[in-house]
Amino acid sequence: MPALRIDGRAVAARVLADVKNRAATFAAAKGRPPGLAVVLVGEDPASQVYVRNKGREAEAAGFRSEQHTLPVTTGEAELLALVGKLNADPGIDGILVQLPLPKGIDTDRVLLAIDPAKDVDGFHPINVGLLGSGAAEKALVPCTPAGSVILIENVLGPSLAGKHAVVVGRSNIVGKPVAQLLLQRDATVTIAHSRTADLPALCRTADILVAAVGRPEMIRGDWVKPGAVVVDVGINRIPAPEKGEGKTRLVGDVATEEAAVHAAAITPVPGGVGPMTIALLMANTLVAAHLREGLPRPALTA
Numbered sequence: 001m002p003a004l005r006i007d008g009r010a011v012a013a014r015v016l017a018d019v020k021n022r023a024a025t026f027a028a029a030k031g032r033p034p035g036l037a038v039v040l041v042g043e044d045p046a047s048q049v050y051v052r053n054k055g056r057e058a059e060a061a062g063f064r065s066e067q068h069t070l071p072v073t074t075g076e077a078e079l080l081a082l083v084g085k086l087n088a089d090p091g092i093d094g095i096l097v098q099l100p101l102p103k104g105i106d107t108d109r110v111l112l113a114i115d116p117a118k119d120v121d122g123f124h125p126i127n128v129g130l131l132g133s134g135a136a137e138k139a140l141v142p143c144t145p146a147g148s149v150i151l152i153e154n155v156l157g158p159s160l161a162g163k164h165a166v167v168v169g170r171s172n173i174v175g176k177p178v179a180q181l182l183l184q185r186d187a188t189v190t191i192a193h194s195r196t197a198d199l200p201a202l203c204r205t206a207d208i209l210v211a212a213v214g215r216p217e218m219i220r221g222d223w224v225k226p227g228a229v230v231v232d233v234g235i236n237r238i239p240a241p242e243k244g245e246g247k248t249r250l251v252g253d254v255a256t257e258e259a260a261v262h263a264a265a266i267t268p269v270p271g272g273v274g275p276m277t278i279a280l281l282m283a284n285t286l287v288a289a290h291l292r293e294g295l296p297r298p299a300l301t302a
């Protein structure tokens with residue numbers, strides 16, 4: 001049986017529809033919409049696309065949406081001053097500084113400056129700590145990990161008890177938080193990385209395999225256990241001479257067609273985890289708005 005292709009665009013659309021409804025209710029109750037500010041420093045073309053898409057989805061959800069585009073020459077002090085201004089703005093519930101930042105700016109210092117209550121990326125140490133200590137219901141959770149787990153839940157249901165999850169990649173932004181979220185759902189979790197012994201053999205023990213290494217098509221088909229659910233977080237642009245000179249195509253960290261021979265379900269790239277990242281950013285902004293106004297945390301559905 002060929003693997004089910006998990007349709008991230010369709011699940012993201014359901015999340016966004018729910019966010020839009022709840023944003024209208026919030027606006028009617030509070031006399032203002034949820035507010036999201038996105039900050040871009042420099043002119044990285046991929047970041048420009050992501051920031052534009054975030055602004056478009058924020059507007060579609062009925063949010064107040066602000067974009068701040070600063071030149072690549074911007075100094076850290078100037079960026080910190082903007083973050084301070086957004087922290088103090090009562091109509092802004094979510095602040096996102098698009099990564100990567102240009103060289104010369106200390107990313108950790110910038111992320112630390114964001115008010116944790118407005119940290120819709122979930123990268124501030126307060127939110128990292130809440131998630132790590134099992135208090136995810138009080139935290140703003142990073143968007144890509146939260147979106148990945150929703151896709152897994154759509155296939156396997158809310159409890160992952162008895163399942164072995166292998167997360168390949170130990171980044172603070174994806175690998176570690178996705179592992180925490182899987183643990184919270186009672187999966188048995190192994191975090192693997194470049195120094196893990198016999199990575200293919202370990203991956204073959206995974207009922208749930210999450211690839212977040214940033215290496216194009218590193219996870220091969222024969223690394224996948226028959227019947228596994230495979231979530232590919234990678235977004236890598238590689239040369240595609242078959243499309244013409246200088247052309248590129250997008251691939252994940254998994255060799256999708258090979259893996260689909262063994263897997264029960266797999267996320268495609270594009271159209272898998274990527275769209276969930278932006279949908280969960282809108283969901284986090286709505287959650288931040290509710291918590292800042294003293295309202296109960298909304299239980300979003302997908």
Ligand SMILES: Nc1nc2c(c(=O)[nH]1)N[C@@H](CN(C=O)c1ccc(C(=O)N[C@@H](CCC(=O)O)C(=O)O)cc1)CN2
Pocket residue numbers: 050096097098099100121143144235250269270271272273274275276277278
């Ligand atoms: N502050 C942050 N910076 C970055 C994050 C983040 O979560 N917070 N994540 C990535 C980039 N990113 C969002 O910012 C992002 C990446 C990819 C997609 C997406 O929808 N991808 C599409 C394909 C897009 C394409 O054709 O290039 C897909 O997978 O279908 C959304 C958001 C780094 N920076």
